[in-house]
Every structure is written in C-alpha cells, then in structure tokens.
Amino acid sequence: MTQKPLEGVRVIDLCVVWAGPFATMLLGDLGAEVIKPENPFVFQPMTRGAMARPPQMLIGASIAWAGGLPHNEVGDRPWDYNPTFVSLYRNKKSFTVDLRRPEGLDILRRLVAVSDVVYENNATGTMEGLGITYEWLKAANPKIIFVRVPAYGSNGPYAHARALGVHLEAVMGHSLLRGYDDADPSSNTAIYSGDYLAGAQGAFAVMTALWNRDRTGEGQLIEIAQAENAAAMFTQAIMDYSLNGNVQGAMTNRDIDGRSPSGVYPTVSPGTAATSDDRWIAISIDTDEQWSAFGQAIGSPPWATDPRFAANAGRLEHHAEIDAHIAAYTATQDDYDLMHRLQAAGVAATPVLEASRMFDDPHLRARDFFKTQTQPASGAYEYVGPLWKFPGTPVEYLQPPVMFGEHNDYVYRDVLEVSDAEFEALKAGGHIATEYDASVP
Amino acid sequence: MQALDNVRVLDLTQHIAGPYATRLFADFGADVIKVEKPGGDVTRRMGPFKAGQAHPEKSGLYFYLNCNKRSVVLDLRTEEGKLALAALAKTADIVVESYAPATKERLGIGYEWFKALKPSLPVVSISNFGQDGPYRDFKLTDLTLYAFAGEMYSMGETDREPVKMAGTAALFESGAASAVGIMGALFASKRHGIGQHVDISLAETHFGGVDRRHATAIAFQFSGRKTLRVASHGGGMPGGIYPCADGYVDFTNAGLRPDRVAAMLNHADWLNDPRYSDPMQRMDPAVIEEWNGNFIGWCIERTKREVWQEARRAKVMCGPMFTMEDLFTDESFRNRGFWTRTSHPEMGELTIPGRPLIMEKNGWELRRAAPLLGQHTKELLAESGLDSTAITAASGGAA
Numbered sequence: 053m054t055q056k057p058l059e060g061v062r063v064i065d066l067c068v069v070w071a072g073p074f075a076t077m078l079l080g081d082l083g084a085e086v087i088k089p090e091n092p093f094v095f096q097p098m099t100r101g102a103m104a105r106p107p108q109m110l111i112g113a114s115i116a117w118a119g120g121l122p123h124n125e126v127g128d129r130p131w132d133y134n135p136t137f138v139s140l141y142r143n144k145k146s147f148t149v150d151l152r153r154p155e156g157l158d159i160l161r162r163l164v165a166v167s168d169v170v171y172e173n174n175a176t177g178t179m180e181g182l183g184i185t186y187e188w189l190k191a192a193n194p195k196i197i198f199v200r201v202p203a204y205g206s207n208g209p210y211a212h213a214r215a216l217g218v219h220l221e222a223v224m225g226h227s228l229l230r231g232y233d234d235a236d237p238s239s240n241t242a243i244y245s246g247d248y249l250a251g252a253q254g255a256f257a258v259m260t261a262l263w264n265r266d267r268t269g270e271g272q273l274i275e276i277a278q279a280e281n282a283a284a285m286f287t288q289a290i291m292d293y294s295l296n297g298n299v300q301g302a303m304t305n306r307d308i309d310g311r312s313p314s315g316v317y318p319t320v321s322p323g324t325a326a327t328s329d330d331r332w333i334a335i336s337i338d339t340d341e342q343w344s345a346f347g348q349a350i351g352s353p354p355w356a357t358d359p360r361f362a363a364n365a366g367r368l369e370h371h372a373e374i375d376a377h378i379a380a381y382t383a384t385q386d387d388y389d390l391m392h393r394l395q396a397a398g399v400a401a402t403p404v405l406e407a408s409r410m411f412d413d414p415h416l417r418a419r420d421f422f423k424t425q426t427q428p429a430s431g432a433y434e435y436v437g438p439l440w441k442f443p444g445t446p447v448e449y450l451q452p453p454v455m456f457g458e459h460n461d462y463v464y465r466d467v468l469e470v471s472d473a474e475f476e477a478l479k480a481g482g483h484i485a486t487e488y489d490a491s492v493p
Numbered sequence: 494m495q496a497l498d499n500v501r502v503l504d505l506t507q508h509i510a511g512p513y514a515t516r517l518f519a520d521f522g523a524d525v526i527k528v529e530k531p532g533g534d535v536t537r538r539m540g541p542f543k544a545g546q547a548h549p550e551k552s553g554l555y556f557y558l559n560c561n562k563r564s565v566v567l568d569l570r571t572e573e574g575k576l577a578l579a580a581l582a583k584t585a586d587i588v589v590e591s592y593a594p595a596t597k598e599r600l601g602i603g604y605e606w607f608k609a610l611k612p613s614l615p616v617v618s619i620s621n622f623g624q625d626g627p628y629r630d631f632k633l634t635d636l637t638l639y640a641f642a643g644e645m646y647s648m649g650e651t652d653r654e655p656v657k658m659a660g661t662a663a664l665f666e667s668g669a670a671s672a673v674g675i676m677g678a679l680f681a682s683k684r685h686g687i688g689q690h691v692d693i694s695l696a697e698t699h700f701g702g703v704d705r706r707h708a709t710a711i712a713f714q715f716s717g718r719k720t721l722r723v724a725s726h727g728g729g730m731p732g733g734i735y736p737c738a739d740g741y742v743d744f745t746n747a748g749l750r751p752d753r754v755a756a757m758l759n760h761a762d763w764l765n766d767p768r769y770s771d772p773m774q775r776m777d778p779a780v781i782e783e784w785n786g787n788f789i790g791w792c793i794e795r796t797k798r799e800v801w802q803e804a805r806r807a808k809v810m811c812g813p814m815f816t817m818e819d820l821f822t823d824e825s826f827r828n829r830g831f832w833t834r835t836s837h838p839e840m841g842e843l844t845i846p847g848r849p850l851i852m853e854k855n856g857w858e859l860r861r862a863a864p865l866l867g868q869h870t871k872e873l874l875a876e877s878g879l880d881s882t883a884i885t886a887a888s889g890g891a892a
Contacts, residue, residue, distance in 0.1 A: 078673050254850075295553050
C-alpha cells in the first residue's frame, strides 16, 4: 500500500443522507480512516435506504437510484446494497452501538479519544438529544475537530427547519433559476447540488482545520450552514441582484452569458423516454468563429449561413428559430458521431448521457475510470471512480461499500481494546450486531 | 492568523472551476498569486456587470471568484514571462493550472518544467477531460459538462428535453471538488514530501460525484434499471412542489413522516386512516390525487413564508422558493451574518455572500477585494528579484 495524504487521520462518521457521507468519502479516498457508528435499533431513512426491510413491491415502485437493488430483489441485507448507500460508503468502516444508552455513549467517548475528527449532518438537535455536544467531545479529546452541517445554521428562526438539499436550494433561489423558461417550477425534478458543494467543502474544511491543528495544536468547531454554503453556485444571479437589482429567472438550457445557440437537441434514438432510450445532444457555441465552423461541420445548410445569424446578437435574438433548425438536423444524427464531428470543428458538444451508457464510453475506459468492488453481501460490480487522479498517492478503493457492523471486531478489540468480558456484555446488550434488530421495519 | 496563511498557491487557472477552488484557499489565508494573461481572465468579460456595462473591472462573476487574491500579469508566450513564472514557482508551495493540455505543451510549461525547477512542488491540473484519453482536447462548457457527466439526462419532463441547473452550478461543483484535490496534494507534499502531478478532469468530478450520477450508475449495474426523466419528488403525501399564495413551496419527500404532516395540518385523525398510513395504500395515485387536492387548498391560502413557518413548527421538510429579492431581503440570513460588504475602486460599495462556512479558529476573512488586472505585478515580481525592465518585459508591457 502506498502512502496516502491523510494517512493516520481517524474520522468518526455520524452522517446521514448525502452531504455528510460525501465529505467523509472524500476524506476516506485521501487515506483517512473513516469509522461509522451505527445503531441496530434505529434506522436512519435515506442513508442505508428507505426502510431496513422494504417490501418487495416498494423497491419496484421506487426510482432506480433508490430501489434498484441487485437483481431487483430485497434479499437478506437490503441495507448493505442500497444504490445510494454503496456509492457513498467505500473506504469506510462500520461498527454498531446503541448511542441512546449510557454504555453505548461511553463507547463513542472512548472512540473520540483516539480520533481526530467527528463529522455530523443530522437535523439540528439530534446530536444534543444523544448528549453529543462540542463540550462533551472536547472533554473526551481536547484536540478534536467537530464538523456540523445544519441546513440553515445553528441559530436564528430557521435553525430547526427540516431540509434535504432540494429544500434549502429552493430557499437559496436555485429552484426558480433552473428549469424550463415556459413552465411553472412544479416540473423541476429534485436535485441535490448543494449536497455536492457542502460535501466537498466539508472535506476541505476538515483538512484546513487539520492544517491549523498541525500549526497550533488546537482542534475546533466548524459549522457549515448548508444553505449559506450553496450560495456560490448561483453567483451570477446573486451578483446581478446585488449590483443591479435584477431578479433572474429560469432559462431552460440557454447560456447565462447570452452566448447562442446553447441547447439540447434530439438525436437518433433506439427508443423513447418511457424506457430511458431517448437520446439528445448538448451544444454550446461560444463565438462567431465557432458558429461558422459549426455550419461547415454539418454541411453548410442555408440557415447556417444566414447573415442574420453571423453575429451573436442576431443568434440570441433568433434563438428559437435557430434551435428549430438545429433540432431538425440533429434528429437524423447519431449523438456520439455528431459529438466527434463538432468537437473536431472546435465546438463544445456532448451527448446527454444516460447513466448506463457511461460504461461504454471509450474515454472513460481509456482512463481506467471505473473500479470493480466486491462486497460479500452483493457481489462484484463496477463503480464510478474517484474525483481526481494522484499518481504519487493513488486513490484506491481498499474497502468496498461497508456492510452493517462489518468492523465490530476491529473497532472494539483493536481500536478500543475492550476486554472479552465487556465485548460479550455489549453483545448480549444488543450493541454489537451485524444486522438491524428484528423490531426495526 | 489564518489557518492557511503559511501556504502560497501559484494560481494559473481561469474561468470558473479553478478560480473558485483557489478562492477557497485564499479565503482561509493562503497567499494566492493569480497569474493572468495580458487582457486578463476570461471572466473579466463575463457578466453580470455593474450597471450592465461590459468592463474588465466590473464583472460581478470575476469579483466573486477572485477576492483575497493578488493579480500578476505575465505573457507566458515570451521567455521573459516564463522566467518570471519560474521565479514565482520557486516560492510556491503548490501550483494549480487549468490550461488546455495542448496549450500547456505549446507554452512549454507542463509538469516536467515545474519539476525541473523544484522537484517537491505539487502541480494540480484542472482540465475538461483530463491530461490523456481520446477526449483530451475536447471543448467543454457548463451545459455540456452537466449533460455528459452530470445527471442531466433524468432532469426535466418525460416528453421534453433534459434541462440543466442554474447558471454555471456544475462548474462550481467541480471547483469545490478540485479544492479537495488540491488540499490532498498539499498534504501529500507536506506530510510525505511527495511532489506529483495531480490530474483533475472536470468530467470525472461529475461522473464520480454526488447528486445521483454515482447512484444511477450503480443502480443500473445492480438491477438493469435506468433512471427515468420524470418530475418525481419522492413518495407520499405531500410529495413535490405546490403553488401557494405568492409562489411555490417544495415538499419533496415530506411524506416520509406522515405523523409530522398530520401535525402540520392539525389532522391527527389521518394517522388512523389506512389510506394515509399504510405504506402501500399511500402509493395509490387516486389516494394521492384526492389528498393533494385538499392540500393545495391549504397552501394557496398561505404565503410561502407562512407555509414554511407551519412546516418548521411541525418539523416537516419544506423549502419555499425564494427569488433573489426574497433572499436579499430575508432578515434571518442577514442577522446570521451571511452577507458581507466590501468596496472596489471601480465598482464602489458592494454586498456579496460572506463566509462559506464558519471555523471558530483562524477561519474565513475577507482581506481584500478582487484585484484589478495586474494590480500586484510590480510588487510580486520585485519581491521575486526581477528588475523593472524584466518586469515590463514579463508582463508584455502591462507593468
């Protein structure tokens, strides 16, 4: 095993859903040891799935990324192979403990004492309800770095508002800034870009705090109000209001700087959207020169040389007319073939890639992007690769998506060095388990 | 003191993703030296502009992305420019660059060039599709990035075209991911003495990133199922976006907690009605339609802020759809210190979002507004030992 940037750093993952687990996944990819305490008596929805033991009908009725379990079967351990869970829980360890009971909380305290970072993104009040506060953590380990990711911050009237990424993005303006310009926003499919941003910045913040601790010897508390953090993504809209009082709105797929055309156009498709077999190409023209090159690349039809469209201002004014021409052309074209022809002419164009097609993409294959992981509960599959390539300290998937309680022996015996008697007592008390208690639905 | 004030970043990035990543370093104290070509970063020519007037010192986008940095103009097509770059590189802890790979080769400033100057120096390259592979030289924009590598395919209505996120959100996501990569390279250098060339592909930051592409990909591997493009908002009641008196409110997945929804609506009796409480009956479209009809009536009598207040009282997941005006005028954001004020020689006083996160010790500070083009060319190059003739030559006559 080669050296990793964060080798020797231990992170306790008290995270739920996406934003927190994404942060700790990035830390794990960089070599930190990430340990997740899990409770056999409490199922956190939307982390290891919707329910511990979902009815077979429910997984079929759920959208693919939530219900697409291996072979479309619930199986014995659905919590171990929920698609959203497995894609966030590589390079992490799992052990079980019931933090609602004093002896369980004491186990956490002992783990904190030998860790560097505690990361949580639960609803405000959840940690306090368990007795886990910054003061409590500091008593266990004065140098601990504690990251909290409340939706709107720990104070003010929104402190206790319940939110997923999509809700706080509505508040930050994203929902009214995206989508079709001719439709009301109720057709906006939920997106979670704020989870991405807060997750990445959370990992950045942890490393910044570790850097600070190396210099000063001090740990600290970090608060990432996820709504506030998301603001950067809407810089143009925020600055336009700040500088000019303009309230921007949805603009479908047009360019925010008015470079035209910019759109998504139909291509030859093997089927329809009803089976996710419709195909589209996205095209962005940046300059007048690119517009000219685009026209030549598609055989110089008369509309492509229309003098009204030669300059960007004319193309922007007539964008609907141009879009119709482009769509009529692209509808007869193969998306990948057209991408290659347009890119050869210096024009940004890519298929709108449905996820299953990633695995056939020659560029991703040439870069060896995918990684096969073998998890005992589900078997061997190809997963998406890491976000960066480090030749000197490579990101490796050393631990496949972690199974519930997989590291009970490691955490209790090797890290905490509990006695056999204590181990057996905790096991008898239900703390140490490898599946959810039968009482958990 | 700020956490990163012992770090110097030589920043050869432009546009959005790279500058956003290096701004995070600058915000937490790093000395970020932004190298601009003569004429400046392309975002100096992108809006929104103050008063709508295109001007290289009046772009709100450039401003936001480059606060806390110093700007030096170098013409890297000349030997003098490269000599100045070499002098700066020797003082840096890390180099971040976003040239197209072919441009970097043409300029002769690839990783090997930096390595020859200082073997321990990590260099992070941020490019469209990475430093190798068949698409290495392809163009990429925010739209095509999200289309190809993000989850755009499943965003929108089934019978319409897929639709993107707002503005250039996808590029900002890539920038945040890049900041983590840069920090990883810095730790590898500091803790293990490893200099290396880190390769960040904007496309791969989305192919491998959160917001579903990671999950839709493995869901297909597991089950053969694809993710449909449907305006779905999770199961249950309520589930989705509803009109209210003055706009819209988002109740995605709120129906996961029927007990709280019943409390919000003062209808505890619903918990005893199997149509609303049984997990399977709750999925019957006829039941949902009837329930939604009543719920819309409740929403439409209330403003988005009133609906949200009721939802907060009962701990129901909800988000009112704010406009930028709603956000700027919101007292709670203001009172928490979300906004910060600064001033700029060309733009005057302005309000921008402040800290992205709160570190209790040695954290975020706004030390300086975004630099004027080449504002620090003379001071930085003089510090690096260049005389005034060399400085003028290096900057292509700009200083």
